[in-house]
Amino acid sequence: MSKEVGPAEVTGSPALLREINCAKVFTALRGRPPQRLTELSVRTGLSRPTVAQAVTQLVEGGWAEYADEAGTDQTAAGRSRIGRPARLVRFRGRAGYVLGIDIGPHKILAVLADLNGEVVAKRRRDDQFAGSGEEVLAAVRQTITDLLGAARVRREDVWSVAVGTPGIVDKPSGAVRMAPSLPGWHGIRLAGALGRSLRCPVHVENDVNLAVIAERWRGVAVGVHTVVFVQWGARIGAGLIIGDRLHRGSGGMAGEIGYLSVFGEPDIASDEAGLGPLERLVGAAAISSAAGSRPGRPALRADRRPEELDAEAVFAAARTGDVAAAGAVDTVAQRLARGLSALLLLLDPDMVVLGGGVSAAGEPLLDAIRTHLRPLTFTEPVLALSVLGDEATALGAVRTALSDVERRVLPHAAQLPDLP
Amino acid sequence: MSKEVGPAEVTGSPALLREINCAKVFTALRGRPPQRLTELSVRTGLSRPTVAQAVTQLVEGGWAEYADEAGTDQTAAGRSRIGRPARLVRFRGRAGYVLGIDIGPHKILAVLADLNGEVVAKRRRDDQFAGSGEEVLAAVRQTITDLLGAARVRREDVWSVAVGTPGIVDKPSGAVRMAPSLPGWHGIRLAGALGRSLRCPVHVENDVNLAVIAERWRGVAVGVHTVVFVQWGARIGAGLIIGDRLHRGSGGMAGEIGYLSVFGEPDIASDEAGLGPLERLVGAAAISSAAGSRPGRPALRADRRPEELDAEAVFAAARTGDVAAAGAVDTVAQRLARGLSALLLLLDPDMVVLGGGVSAAGEPLLDAIRTHLRPLTFTEPVLALSVLGDEATALGAVRTALSDVERRVLPHAAQLPDLP
Known part of the structure; x- marks a missing residue:
C-alpha cells in the first residue's frame, strides 16, 4: 500500500x-x-x-x-x-536588522541588532517623563531616527521591532493599561502609534516579561527551563518563563507580585501612589524609611528616582557597618523573602533572578534573603542576580523581534519544540 | 536542486x-x-x-x-x-486497556478503561490506612486483581498503569516523599513495587496533579489552557496546568499552597501534624474550630476523616441559618481568598477549580470566596467547583496511562503541539 x-x-x-x-x-x-x-x-x-x-x-x-x-x-x-x-x-546576518526598545519612566533605550542577534548600535536617553504620552512617543521616534542614522542602517532594512513598556499590554488590541509610572500612558496603542513611522511589524510587551526573556537568552538563566525574573526597584513585578515559554497569564497579568498580601495588610486599592502591599513594604521607598534616617544620598542622576538613590545609600551604609542601615536591609530582605516564598511554593522554579535598581545591593542582600527564605520553603532555591542590568528589557525586545522574523520565515518549523 | x-x-x-x-x-x-x-x-x-x-x-x-x-x-x-x-x-478501543489508580489515606480507587478512554469497570475500597506501606501495597494489588477478575480482562491486556499518591514523587527514582497522610509511605518506590505484579509500565504521579489533568480532560476545565486545581480537605494543595502542560516544578514541588504564609504566622516546621500555615487556617479541622462548637456530626463514614465530617456539619448548619456556622464559613472563605489571591496575582490563570471534601459546600462557599477575593486582585477570576468529585485522581491516572500508550505508539507525533 x-x-x-x-x-x-x-x-x-x-x-x-x-x-x-x-x-x-x-x-x-x-x-x-x-x-x-x-x-x-x-x-x-x-x-x-x-x-x-x-x-x-x-x-x-x-x-x-x-x-x-x-x-x-x-x-x-x-x-x-x-x-x-x-x-x-x-x-547573512546583516541581510536585515531588528530593533529592541525599552520605554521606561526615566529612560528610553533602543538597541539595533543584526539577524545573528549581535548588537550593532545602541541609543540611550535619560529623562523623567512626567508629561503626556505623545511627548514620550516623540522622544522614542527621535531616538530611533538618531540610532538608525548613527548606525547608517536604512529604515526599510529593519525587519521587526519589539517595544517594552511598564503596565499590562492588552492582547490583541495592543493598548497599554495600568502603567502608573508613566503618566499619560494608559490606553495608548503603542504598536499603531510607532508603526506609522516604521515599515515592519511592531510588537509590544510588558518590560519585565522582556527582561526574563533576555536573562534566559544571554544572561544568568541560559538553558534554564523555568525561571522567574523579579524586577525590584520603586515597584516590584515578575516575569515568568515556565517550561521554556513566557507565561503572560489569562489577561496578561501574571507576575504581579507587588500586590501580594503576605502580612495582613489592607486591600490593594488603599495606596494613593497605586503601590501594592508588598511594594509598600519592600520597594525602594520602604528601604530608606526602614533605615529611619536618610544617609547621605549620592549625587542625583537622571536615570534614577530619588527613592532608588535613597535605597542605594542605605545599602552602601550597611556595607560600611552602619547598624541602622544593616537592620533596614535585613528587614526588607525578610519581607521580600515572604513574598518570594509564595512564588517558590507555587511554582518551584529552577531559578529566581533578581534585577532592578535595588538588586544592585548584590550578594550580601541575596544572602540575607536566602536566610529568611529557609524556614518558609522546602528547597534551597537557586537565587541569582541579573547580569544584564538595565539593558535586560531592550535585549529581550531584540530577542522577541528576532523570534518574530523567524516565525515569519519558517512559520511551521518555529512551532516544533526541538528548535530554539 | x-x-x-x-x-x-x-x-x-x-x-x-x-x-x-x-x-x-x-x-x-x-x-x-x-x-x-x-x-x-x-x-x-x-x-x-x-x-x-x-x-x-x-x-x-x-x-x-x-x-x-x-x-x-x-x-x-x-x-x-x-x-x-x-x-x-x-x-479498536478494546484492543487493550489502561488502569488508573488513586491511593489515598482512606481509599483505594482503581479504574479500568479501554483505549478510547471509556471506563469499563471500577473498584473502590474504603479504609483507614494507618499501618505500613506494605499493607497499603497489598490492598492495592488485591484491588487490581479483583477489578480485572470482575471485568474479565487479562493482566497482559493492560498496556499501561498510572498511580496517584499523596506527597512528592521524586523523578527519576520514583520514590514518594513528604506524604504524612500515609504513614509508612515515605521513600516507597511505587512503580517498582507494583510493576512486579503487572506486565506493563507503571507511572507514579502526585494525586492533585492527576486531578487537574482529569478536570481538563473530562471535568469542568475542558479546553482551558491554564487551570489550577485546588484540593481542599484536611490538607490543601494545588495542581497546575500552565499553557496546556502539567507544571510539576523543579523538584516536583509546585502547587504547595498549603504552606503559604499570608498572615504573618510562624515558619512551616512548627506544626506537629506537618500542616502548613494556610492548611492550619483553612483546612477541615480549622473550619470546625472556627465554628466554636461542634454541630451534630453526620454518621461516621470510612471514606471521610473526622475533621472533614466536622467541616461538612458546619457547612450544613450554615445553610440552615446557624449564625456561628455561617460566621465560620465566612472566616475560612476570607482566609482561603488570601491564599488564592497569591496564586491569582502570580499566575493569572484562566480558571481555578476547587475540589476535595470541603468544596462539597458548593456555590455559597464559592460566592463568599469571590467576595473576599475582589479587593485582593485585579480581575474577576473564574472559580468553578470540581465535577469529578473524588474520582478525579483516578480519572487523571487513566488519562496519563493513555498518554503513555500514545507516546509509545507514536513517539514523534506525540510531541507535536497540534495533537491532543
Missing part, C-alpha cells in the same frame, strides 16, 4: 518537512563562522543532500551565502589549494 | 511524516463511531490516499479495523445495497 502513495498525494506535508530541515540548518548557521556542508550535516543530524537542499533554499531566500574556505572572497589561500576550494556557507 | 533529492536521501524524515499522518488519523478515529475514509479525510485535512495509507498502517498495528456500513459484520442492510458497501474504519 505504501508504494501506491506518490509525492503528489501528500501535498503540503513534504513542504513542512523541507521547512523543518531548513529551520535546522538555519539554526546551525546563525551566529557561527562559515561552515562546510559536512559540518552542517553533523550539526543538524541531516544527510548531506538534505543539507544541500536546505542551503539552496536559504541562499535563494537571501538568508545565507556561499563563501570559499578563507572567507567571502577568493583569496591567495584559497587559490593555492589543489582543485576547488571547499565550499563554505554562512548566515 | 530539489529534484536531485530522492526518498533514500531524507531517511527518517518521511517516517516522521507518516507518523504525523497516522497520529492525525488515530486521533480522528478514537472515541467515534466507524467512519468512511472520506469523512476521515475531511476531519484530518489529509488527502484520501494519505488517509488510506495511515489506516492501513493502523490496521496492521492492531489499532483499527474495517467494518461495513452497518457495523462489524456483513448485514442485511449492507447486502441490500447495489455494489460494494462503503468501507468503514473504526478504532
